[in-house]
Amino acid sequence: RIDARRLEEAIRSFGRIGALPGGGVCRLALSDADKAARDELTHRMTMLGLVVDIDAIGNIFGTRPARAPDGAAGTVMIGSHIDTVSTGGLYDGTFGVLAGLEIVAALNDAAIETERPITVAAFTNEEGSRFQPDMLGSLVFAGGLPLADALATRDADGAVLGDELRRIGYAGDATGPENIAAYFELHIEQGPVLEREGIQIGVVSGIQGISWHAFRLTGRSAHAGTTPRAMRRDAGMAAARIVHDAYEMGARMGADQLVTCGSLRLAPGLINVVPQEANLTIDLRNPDDDALRDAEAILLAIACAAAAEAGVVVEHRSLARFAPVSFDPALVADVERVATGLGHTTRRMHSGAGHDAQMLARIAPSAMIFVPSAGGVSHNVEEYTAPDDLARGTEILSRLVLHWSCP
Amino acid sequence: RIDARRLEEAIRSFGRIGALPGGGVCRLALSDADKAARDELTHRMTMLGLVVDIDAIGNIFGTRPARAPDGAAGTVMIGSHIDTVSTGGLYDGTFGVLAGLEIVAALNDAAIETERPITVAAFTNEEGSRFQPDMLGSLVFAGGLPLADALATRDADGAVLGDELRRIGYAGDATGPENIAAYFELHIEQGPVLEREGIQIGVVSGIQGISWHAFRLTGRSAHAGTTPRAMRRDAGMAAARIVHDAYEMGARMGADQLVTCGSLRLAPGLINVVPQEANLTIDLRNPDDDALRDAEAILLAIACAAAAEAGVVVEHRSLARFAPVSFDPALVADVERVATGLGHTTRRMHSGAGHDAQMLARIAPSAMIFVPSAGGVSHNVEEYTAPDDLARGTEILSRLVLHWSCP
Ligand SMILES: NC(=O)NCCC(=O)O
Ligand SMILES: NC(=O)NCCC(=O)O
Numbered sequence: 001r002i003d004a005r006r007l008e009e010a011i012r013s014f015g016r017i018g019a020l021p022g023g024g025v026c027r028l029a030l031s032d033a034d035k036a037a038r039d040e041l042t043h044r045m046t047m048l049g050l051v052v053d054i055d056a057i058g059n060i061f062g063t064r065p066a067r068a069p070d071g072a073a074g075t076v077m078i079g080s081h082i083d084t085v086s087t088g089g090l091y092d093g094t095f096g097v098l099a100g101l102e103i104v105a106a107l108n109d110a111a112i113e114t115e116r117p118i119t120v121a122a123f124t125n126e127e128g129s130r131f132q133p134d135m136l137g138s139l140v141f142a143g144g145l146p147l148a149d150a151l152a153t154r155d156a157d158g159a160v161l162g163d164e165l166r167r168i169g170y171a172g173d174a175t176g177p178e179n180i181a182a183y184f185e186l187h188i189e190q191g192p193v194l195e196r197e198g199i200q201i202g203v204v205s206g207i208q209g210i211s212w213h214a215f216r217l218t219g220r221s222a223h224a225g226t227t228p229r230a231m232r233r234d235a236g237m238a239a240a241r242i243v244h245d246a247y248e249m250g251a252r253m254g255a256d257q258l259v260t261c262g263s264l265r266l267a268p269g270l271i272n273v274v275p276q277e278a279n280l281t282i283d284l285r286n287p288d289d290d291a292l293r294d295a296e297a298i299l300l301a302i303a304c305a306a307a308a309e310a311g312v313v314v315e316h317r318s319l320a321r322f323a324p325v326s327f328d329p330a331l332v333a334d335v336e337r338v339a340t341g342l343g344h345t346t347r348r349m350h351s352g353a354g355h356d357a358q359m360l361a362r363i364a365p366s367a368m369i370f371v372p373s374a375g376g377v378s379h380n381v382e383e384y385t386a387p388d389d390l391a392r393g394t395e396i397l398s399r400l401v402l403h404w405s406c407p
Numbered sequence: 408r409i410d411a412r413r414l415e416e417a418i419r420s421f422g423r424i425g426a427l428p429g430g431g432v433c434r435l436a437l438s439d440a441d442k443a444a445r446d447e448l449t450h451r452m453t454m455l456g457l458v459v460d461i462d463a464i465g466n467i468f469g470t471r472p473a474r475a476p477d478g479a480a481g482t483v484m485i486g487s488h489i490d491t492v493s494t495g496g497l498y499d500g501t502f503g504v505l506a507g508l509e510i511v512a513a514l515n516d517a518a519i520e521t522e523r524p525i526t527v528a529a530f531t532n533e534e535g536s537r538f539q540p541d542m543l544g545s546l547v548f549a550g551g552l553p554l555a556d557a558l559a560t561r562d563a564d565g566a567v568l569g570d571e572l573r574r575i576g577y578a579g580d581a582t583g584p585e586n587i588a589a590y591f592e593l594h595i596e597q598g599p600v601l602e603r604e605g606i607q608i609g610v611v612s613g614i615q616g617i618s619w620h621a622f623r624l625t626g627r628s629a630h631a632g633t634t635p636r637a638m639r640r641d642a643g644m645a646a647a648r649i650v651h652d653a654y655e656m657g658a659r660m661g662a663d664q665l666v667t668c669g670s671l672r673l674a675p676g677l678i679n680v681v682p683q684e685a686n687l688t689i690d691l692r693n694p695d696d697d698a699l700r701d702a703e704a705i706l707l708a709i710a711c712a713a714a715a716e717a718g719v720v721v722e723h724r725s726l727a728r729f730a731p732v733s734f735d736p737a738l739v740a741d742v743e744r745v746a747t748g749l750g751h752t753t754r755r756m757h758s759g760a761g762h763d764a765q766m767l768a769r770i771a772p773s774a775m776i777f778v779p780s781a782g783g784v785s786h787n788v789e790e791y792t793a794p795d796d797l798a799r800g801t802e803i804l805s806r807l808v809l810h811w812s813c814p
Contacts, residue, residue: 273786
């Protein structure tokens with residue numbers, strides 16, 4: 001029996017770590033605020049009697065041992081993340097980790113022993129806001145990115161991920177569980193579907209494809225009043241053309257093709273100087289991998305045409321590329337069965353956001369549970385999910401964990 | 408007889424104040440580097456026997472008294488500025504001021520006394536990169552902007568101009584010369600015309616109109632993967648549309664209509680967050696005021712349409728608006744006569760850049776002399792004008808000053 005009050009209190013408590021003046025949190029990966037949240041998390045894990053392991057990319061694993069070491073094979077993992085975007089809410093990621101702790105606390109309260117160990121995991125840099133790609137910690141854990149490459153990643157200011165990990169004291173030497181019987185991730189939907197349809201629980205069947213691109217345009221700074229158009233190499237003009245045309249492509253391709261330019265900077269950035277450099281990012285998403293590939297090809301063609309038109313040099317980097325993922329059918333059916341068994345309304349759905357489960361699915365049967373997001377708002381300080389929804393999701397997760405850890 | 412070596416040495420010396428590692432200078436108005444350059448300038452003025460006055464907006468005036476106090480009425484002023492853009496060269500502005508000092512030095516060397524005083528002026532914040540509008544110091548001096556408004560201007564980081572002026576010790580209490588018989592400004596062309604046509608001296612007949620605009624777009628931050636297009640209020644999409652459409656307008660209106668987006672910032676500026684805010688600037692120029700007015704109207708319509716399409720709120724501020732100016736016909740003819748008399752090739756031309764002469768023309772007969780810019784490059788660290796060109800311009804200026812100060 002989970003304690004909804006205790007869970008809420010834990011969420012509020014983490015909401016104070018990296019709190020923004022106007023509400024919400026800024027807890028970018030490997031920042032001081034992330035360190036403070038990690039310290040609080042590992043402290044709580046220890047107080048609950050979990051064995052805490054930190055791996056080389058800073059993933060945190062808190063494991064509740066099984067009744068006997070020779071019980072059923074593999075651990076049952078509950079995972080998500082505690083980093084946030086710079087204008088984040090209290091629920092994205094953190095909810096899933098703290099729900100894991102609540103389930104452990106409830107098992108402890110009831111003195112229940114399980115056949116399989118239970119591991120609560122918090123993965124490094126899920127958001128991808130500070131370091132790219134997103135889901136970096138779980139990607140390394142799942143063997144999808146060499147550790148050395150991940151540690152060498154730099155943020156926009158040039159800080160190296162490995163240095164930051166050491167700075168905050170979370171470069172560990174454990175490896176984390178080797179055999180995962182099942183991976184569950186409980187998360188807020190972050191979108192509007194459940195609320196709009198009045199449904200309580202999202203049974204997540206998979207995650208759409210994600211494709212992140214960075215473009216650097218190099219032109220030549222020049223006087224805005226004296227330089228004839230024909231002599232300009234205007235990196236700002238090219239950047240605006242790329243972003244504009246990318247959005248037009250999205251509109252043409254239909255509702256499934258999402259396009260976002262989240263970041264765009266001009267240098268030197270002065271009103272009367274033709275920009276010599278522009279740096280911008282484009283986030284493309286599509287549940288269909290072929291369509292996503294089309295969008296990528298069109299985007300690159302757009303960038304080349306815009307650069308040629310402006311006479312600037314374009315450099316392109318892929319910052320993340322994850323194909324759409326389908327979760328384990330048996331686990332997905334389990335989620336649905338437990339949720340409906342508890343009398344909740346459910347709906348199968350794809351996830352618009354990337355999640356650590358997307359990476360874990362490479363190495364273990366995985367599934368996700370969604371609860372509604374008020375107004376569909378996320379990556380925004382106003383992110384909110386009602387206490388009843390939090391409790392419903394946690395209750396379902398606890399049943400699944402109990403079922404899988406006592407087979 | 409001016410000393411071309413001494414002038415070059417002075418330019419090189421000022422080029423070391425605020426020098427950038429890769430060449431060029433960053434001497435933004437009222438920065439520490441600007442203070443250092445002002446200190447050096449007033450020191451040199453004092454060493455040349457000039458009476459130094461600082462007015463309330465920080466304009467620096469160094470006056471060489473006339474032979475007798477009851478000589479001909481009014482001072483002959485040589486002016487320009489010593490602030491630079493953040494990626495500026497050694498010549499823009501500084502050349503005109505140092506040419507003035509060189510002329511004073513030559514008069515001193517030859518012990519020539521004049522009927523009118525001669526004033527060398529360096530005006531505050533001509534570039535407009537840090538504080539808007541550009542030509543702010545000369546605009547206040549010419550009575551075109553109330554002092555209190557100018558002092559209250561803020562830079563992009565919120566610093567107040569008046570505070571910065573006091574911080575660097577250049578909030579003076581003098582008023583500057585009240586009667587200006589003639590104002591001359593010697594400047595690099597900053598554009599490609601003279602070099603391309605192989606002409607030595609530009610006889611500047613006027614300056615094109617300048618119109619600066621700032622737009623702030625306010626949308627709503629949201630998750631790039633989960634938020635359907637119809638629910639977005641994407642400030643970045645609207646910004647890209649405005650900039651793109653503004654450039655298209657420029658292309659449609661022909662070569663005379665210049666459009667530059669020098670600055671564009673998105674917030675929070677993260678790859679997977681729909682931007683909640685965008686701030687951008689547009690610089691419009693046209694030698695024809697009616698055409699400039701058309702461009703302004705179209706730009707505002709573009710901004711409204713883009714904001715409506717994206718569902719974001721748009722705020723607009725005019726940061727500068729200067730109508731095209733024609734210089735005093737008699738003075739312009741003087742420049743032409745002296746230049747051709749010395750055997751130089753000349754061409755009448757409009758200035759693409761704004762200059763302090765544009766403001767001084769409101770209160771005194773004014774004219775400008777242009778010398779070629781290598782490659783037409785300015786507002787760029789590679790800005791360069793050959794020593795012979797510097798000497799030719801300074802020689803012409805010295806003849807004009809002598810002619811006007813000994814009528
Ligand atoms: N859940 C979540 O917001 N993940 C961040 C990665 C993404 O951009 O989808
Ligand atoms: N001369 C010069 O570069 N002035 C700056 C003002 C402008 O942008 O034209």
